[in-house]
Amino acid sequence: MDTNAQKGQEKAKYELKEFIGADQFKDLLNSWLVAMEKGEDLVVNVKGTECTIPKEAFFSGKFRSEFEIKNDEYEFELQLKWKNLEQNTKQ
Numbered sequence: 001m002d003t004n005a006q007k008g009q010e011k012a013k014y015e016l017k018e019f020i021g022a023d024q025f026k027d028l029l030n031s032w033l034v035a036m037e038k039g040e041d042l043v044v045n046v047k048g049t050e051c052t053i054p055k056e057a058f059f060s061g062k063f064r065s066e067f068e069i070k071n072d073e074y075e076f077e078l079q080l081k082w083k084n085l086e087q088n089t090k091q
Contacts, residue, residue, distance in 0.1 A: 016046040057082035 020028070028044060035042035035055065042053040061082035068075040 016049055016051070018047045053080065054082075 031044070032042055032053075034040075035053070036058045039055050039058075041055050044051050044053070057080060061080050064077075064079045064081070066075070066077040066079070068077075
């Protein structure tokens with residue numbers, strides 16, 4: 001039995017981030033689009049870790065785009081959130 005769940009405590013956060021070049025970003029966006037169109041899982045590599053975005057996430061997940069300006073820094077972010085992250089990463 002998961003004692004953390006019993007106590008209502010939040011599970012540990014797992015996060016990988018890395019900066020990539022323009023060509024790699026373009027390839028990632030293209031792979032994302034192809035996976036969505038074909039209804040296939042998307043497998044990406046982030047900091048040496050293979051991460052799988054299940055095809056179900058494309059249909060049941062929440063998409064968000066964000067544009068932010070702080071001082072002289074601009075940010076554009078694309079995000080997909082979905083439930084049930086079991087088995088989505090492999091190191």
